[in-house]
Amino acid sequence: MSLYGTAPGGRSSNYEYVIARVRSRRASLFDDDDYRKLVRMGTSGIARFMEETEYETEMNALGARYSGSDLVEYALNRNLAKHFDDLLKWSEGALYDYIARYLRKFDAWNVKTVIRGLYSGADLADVEDDFIRAGEFTERRLDALRNAGSIEEVVTQLDDTVFGDALAEAYEAYEEQNVLVPLENAIDRAFYETLLEGLPSNPEPDSATGLYVQFLRAEVDFRNLRNALRLARSGADTDPAAYYIDGGKLFDRQSLARLTGNMDNLVAAVRESTYGDDLDAALSDLEDAGSLVEFERALDAALLEYADKLSTRYPLSVCPVLSYVLAKEREVDNIRAIARGREADLGPEAIEQELVIL
């Protein structure tokens, strides 16, 4: 039965249950009015506001150790981890696999945090606070990673995960140059490449799997586009193919390398692609003002909108869950931007520009 696709384990997915819960949570995220209020508050005001919402437990748990925007940030991370862990706890069968694939993003984040901590010699408690415990890694594995004495030890510990091979390869480059970039790139690429691995490359366009693949492709495309734009803007003499992630449909390796050389060609190519309609306004802005920050906001908003569209077109699929995951991430990013912005004494208008609001 295609509606309730079964996983290799044979358990069927419980889309109805998970999606009812997810939709309810999606509806209770902060809306425009809340953001408008938050933007005009001081950091302590934001903290107080958050104590009265969704984030109460986390704010109280961390309130004794931190204050100001650090408190807000750590509370946000913990809340995010709690919600995404819930998603994995609820879901069964193929749905679990789909969600876990996407949430591996946070495993990648945690590994990067550990490596950066070791590189900069940060103390263990700081590294632990920066963890977002939302991915597939167990508590025990994360603790083992945190207690690792060297980056080499981290690489060996991750041997049996999706990051294993890529990290081992990048470790040699790291030893030669003593910079973190190759390691971090390896982690990101390992994540994005396993994202689409094992999924049918050409599924029925309107099935649940089809939409899932379509969404992941959009994500990979936008990531490639972002990298390409950054490279084109900075004019850096780097080989764009080195940053290319397989699996998208917007670029292939050659066309990306060709287009990155010229900003106008790149914009024209995107305008003619399937994303042209969604990104039209943002592309015009980019051509006029050339502000990359605003364009990246627009990309985030477009991806969010795209996920929403998919989730209404096929309600009994993984799409509503993904749309929630994205919306929650944006909310956390937005609140963090507000808290940090207020701390740095930015005006409400300046902060509002930084927010991704649909």
Add this chain to the structure above:
Amino acid sequence: MIETIAPVVNAVLQEGSAAPAIPPAAAAALAVGLAALGSGYAERGIGAAAVGAIAEDDSMFGRGLILTVLPETLVILALVVVFILG
């Protein structure tokens, strides 16, 4: 092969017309059973979604309950058949 099957089928049909393989009462019972099976399958999905909604928001209990038992009307309609035949 088809030529040999045809007379057999004919014979069965002629015999069947005399006494139906499934008498009316049994057919009505089957109808109720199948309707219950169908509504059970429908309630499976609705019930799962309703429990999910109630877990997030207690005030959904009444609405969730009503929506969950809506397919039960199928069984009630199938029951009508029993009374018509009986």
